[in-house]
Amino acid sequence: MAETNVHETFRGDLLAHCYRMVGSVEEAEDLVQETMVRAWRAADRYDPSLASLRTWLHRIATNVCLTALDGKARRPLPSGLVPAGDDPYAPLTPSLDVPWLQPFPDVRLGDPAVAAQQRAGLRLALVAALQLLPARQRAALVLRDVLQFSAAEVARALDTSVASVNSSLQRARATLQEAAPELEELSEPADPDERAVVDRYLAAFEAADVAGLTKLLADDVVLEMPPVALWLEGRAHYSTFMERVFAMRGPGWRMLPVAANGSTGLATYAPADGGLRAHSVQVLAISGGLVRRCVTFADPAVFGLFGLPATLNDGGE
Secondary structure (H helix, E strand, C coil): CHHHHHHHCCHHHHHHHHHHHHCCHHHHHHHHHHHHHHHHHCHHHCCCCCCCHHHHHHHHHHHHHHHHHCCCCCCCCHHHCCCCECCCCCCCCECCCCCCCCCCEHHHHCCHHHHHHHCHHHCHHHHHHHCCCCHHHHHHHHHHHHCCCCHHHHHHHHCCCHHHHHHHHHHHHHHHHHHCHHHHHHHCCCCCCHHHHHHHHHHHHHCCCHHHHHCCEEEEEEEECCCECCEEECHHHHHHHHHHHHHHHCCCCEEEEEEECCEEEEEEEEEECCEEEEEEEEEEEEECCEEEEEEEECCCCHHHHCCCCCEECCCCC
């Protein structure tokens, strides 16, 4: 029982690790539980002179994830699946056969200190880019570059050589640099104006003020909306799309701030049947005082991950 309690202190850390590997919160929770079971069974074989408890647990979790990923399709965002669209009026048909990347509720990390430590490593841009990598390359890069394990520790975790790890890292970094060069920005401090930008974005959205929203967007802003396999780039496309949304659904939307993927998110409720119904969770990437990317998870089931209700009354409760 004592070992189990010690292991539990790493649950949030392990959950973030498994999520980066598999791209699903529900799957990650199952894999953490499997990790805990394996760690409990192997507790008498743990040697603190060879590895810290955290390193040992992450080694178990990594191998649990690699087994789970064997033969499974990757979890993309629309921007990792299809070219950018150029029609804000394109049909919004969900692609339900795609296992989409899920948003991560920061509250699942538990300890606020863990949440602060994990912030950059949970950004959607990074997690989405990781899904482009083969599973073992993904594991090597997460362990080395995100968790800051030594090359020797990564080699032990993957049961391979340091030379093999370095080769995998070289290929993985090249893939990420080509697919998502903006990842270098993730090491930068959070935008100090992020909260103010989000507040203005929320106010403009709830007021159905497209002009106000547009002022908060970067020129090359990206909007994507899984499970719809469509994404748009540019302020003009974003603005036109929002005009379409408000024309279709009317005004009277409500938004609740949430913490998601180390960033600010907004749970969005649309007017329906005289009330407000769960519509989507938007995860915003903000820098330079502007919204650079909005990933809108337009699946009401996502609200359950955040412990949010499916409906609100007009008073917002």
